[in-house]
Amino acid sequence: MNRTRSIIKILGKIEGLPVATVLVVLIIAFMITAPDVFLKWRIYMSFLQTVAPPLILGLGLTFVITAGEIDLSFPATVAFAGYVFTWSFKNFGESMDPSLAAAGGLVLALLAGGVVGYINGVIVAKLNVPSIMVTLAAQFFWYGVTVLLAGGLQAALTTIENNHIHSLFVGRIYGVIPDPARGRIGIPVQALWALALTVFLWFILNRHKFGEAVMFIGDNPNVARVMGINVEATRIQLFTLMGVISAFAGVILTLEMRVFYPTQGQGMLLPVMAAVFIGGTSIAGGVGIIVGTFFGSYIIGSLEAGVVATGISGFWVQLVQGLVMGGSIILNTLLIEGRLNVLGQRFRQWGMPVGTGYTPEGQIPPQSGD
């Protein structure tokens, strides 16, 4: 009993382990139920490509939620940044080298995202308006701006494919994965960018002054203030960071699709939030788990394809998604708070006939209504 307890304790300390386990179990389940799809490389390369933008968004959102705030405006930022990038590329491209034009577009898009985030941050920090309301309004506003500017139309980036920026951010690395049947399968570069960003932001959250300030603010802003943290400035920086990260995700998405459409990013709000929560980051603030968000994003990203590939009806997708999300979040909460043993004891208690007066050792007898 004691040994299992200490093992659970040690395992609970490894960041993101529960959610990584869920992902592995899920993939093994899919391998058994849909071997045709899940024993080939191709599906995983597809995940690496599709999960990159929501994963990048999730990393930023992990910071925001850790600080006890929320950002509902990132889907609009994704669209707005995509528009800024496309517009710059098309306009600059007429007079300069296309790769330079794309690079300029990237910089402008990141700036645009930063401005969106900065405005959110100033309203939240200086005017003390709750972030859920500010960013909800911002979501409508910037989505509206994007639709207006784009005239509601999508725009194809036909010449982007041979661009250096395209190969740098969403190119493919060939020759690593052998596939004799089809010849060429490449690793999507954006997955490596997302991975690098995961590592970088882990260090920022866990080893940098900024990350520590974010955690303390999420824990209790009053404590942070009396201990000399500039709460307002940190909140503004936080939302600006989220804006820049969202813009980066937006550019990656536009580059990969080779087309900008005004509604891009619109379906991402709930899946990205789900990935962050699956990863173990608490809505209460103060605790942020970057590694958890990483695996959580892959869980969300592989569920739909996985369920469809197993051959059961597509109508099951959402149901299974809900089950997996609920399960991981419960598992996380129990592990993090070290309540797994308590739960075990509770089950045993329930198993006993009523009125025997049995209580597990060390437990206070249950009160009525407990």
Place this chain on the structure above:
Amino acid sequence: MVNIEKYFGLVCALKNINLQVGRNEIVGLIGDNGAGKSTMVKILTGVHQPSRGELYVAGRKVDLKRYNVKTAHEYGIETVYQDKSLGEKQVLWRNFFIGRQITRRFGFIDVKKEKEIANEIMLNTIGFRGKGITVDSKVNKLSGGERQGVAIGRAMHFEAELIVLDEPTVALSLKEVRKVLNFVHKIKEAGKACIYISHNLQDVYEISDRFVVLDRGEIVASIEKKDTSLQDLDDFLLTYAHGLKDKRES
């Protein structure tokens, strides 16, 4: 503090506050709810700015426009609050250094060094031994008295000349209160000064050298310990409270 005044909008929270704390003196600050104790402490420690007045630390005048929590720390003024000194979900070593981390290049935290020093404070300054509390423990696993111990130990580590304790024993059991009082004795032994704010007269009386009574934003009395007894002090405060009450009724 000289002629410190503080207004929140039109409400006058502090009026004409003059307070001097000597080296290695422990001042007990007493006053009813809403007397302005916390506001005064927040001005002293740089959380709020006063509307008017001057502040001197070790004889030097402080530029109040640029006075904040960080500069207060530089002047050697540290605060321990009733319940908001520590981040509850954070590990202890982070709590020791929050706001003034030991950093390497680009603002990255030197975790190893912070943990070493935190461990040192826990063993030598605070005297935590065993009981499964390490620098990696989270604050919410600690008892109330232990938390105040951590906050006081932190203040002492950063060489505070003046430690302000704002109601440190509210919501603690008697045994835990005893622990906190022992920590305050250590402050005295270490040659530091202290302002101790509490509702509990008995505690204040035990540890203080001098008592300052605050009422409705004004200092109404300053009594040396040698000139009074616990009973006298108690009577004095009661008559004061009643006196005001009578005035209001008439």
